[in-house]
Amino acid sequence: MNAKVIVRALLLAILISITAGCAFRGETPIATLRYENPSKPASEGKKLLIFLRGLGGGHEIFQNNGLVDQVIIRGLPFDMVAPDAHFGYYRDETLGRRLYEDIIVPARQQGYTEIWVAGTSLGGLGALFLQIEHPGEVDGIILLSPFLGWNGIVEEIQSAGGLARWEPGPHTVEDWQRYLWAWIKQYQARPERVPPIHLGYGASDLFVSAQDLLATALPEGRTTVVKGGHTYGTLRALWTTYLDRYGPALRRPHKEPLTAPPR
Template identity: 35%
Template structure:
């Protein structure tokens, strides 16, 4: 993503900044991280990306680390404060790889998973689009997947399997949503790739309208719907369930 920043994300950023809702973020600096060590000798790592108004304190207090380590006691949890400023800069996936993933892999983990909520779920998809197949597992927690116009276009086409994305394009303001969905379509056609993805969301989530389009791209048993809305109180227990089910499938 080496092009101009996403206009829609920039607009959201401006609105949240004026409302005082954004965590401090300086994309000129290395992505801030917070490591929660595993209670047992660490063999795995789960990297967690924030929603649009979340920083490291919100991630720390979200219950995600306890839920992840309740399922996988041998997993370190690494919160990465990949906030809106990094996406607006236009190189979020590249920087996540260089500044967070590469140093983490140098620690010798057996597995590395990437999870994200809302905007962070979008970040998970952008990362996998940049480096497909690199992560051992990916968890989408009520991901933001674009505006209603594109969702309507995909729905009117008969779903992701029948949708014609058109020719591939470089990612910029005008194309990033379409390119995310192109990647989802590509994943849906490759069982080896789709089985790495898990989706969890609340039945009252404000972004749930995208789920009927996304869910068919993934194995049905890897889509979890739970009571609740767009909140960590849904996502944290859900990721614990996801990881327990993933372990049971091995």
């Protein structure tokens, strides 16, 4: 997850998506790796954690980088899944539907009473859009070094004096960056209506301007910043820091969902 590699991969993915009609097409159902947690306490109910990958690598990165094992070692009450949420699902605008239909609905039918989503890089963006498109279907969101759009929209918001003073103007999902930040602005005004959102990133991250801006919208105590950039090393450090800090209290009360802006 080197910063230069991410940028090159993202630009390549966008180029291919424009020039090759069926490249990166999302399959139905979405391919998913599943990790049963043998150490989860039976007394704490059935809970599920969905890992959303970034653009680089594959959906096995959470196992390969120890994130799955850290949950098991700590005896946290979560089974885990890692769908292959590659760029094609974003291009086709089908990621939210696939996560809902292929993972969340079956999980609820299997008796999972609490579902969290942890997204890294592009997966952080996917986690937020899942909440926007399917409000009330997840119980918590963890954003790890998330990609939240390009600098242009961030600079516009900063120039306006921050999210509270920024006026997004007319926006639909076609202008996904403005749509996303308009939702974040709405969230900032009433965060209690949304399941808890936690943010973690490296101080030298490639997308730190947007991450700093999102941090201003979150309630106090929901942001973790560590040394590092947009790398797997930072991802590992963020995850262990997050679990050490919040692991014992991952269960949160369910909140009334925030209505998504018009599509």
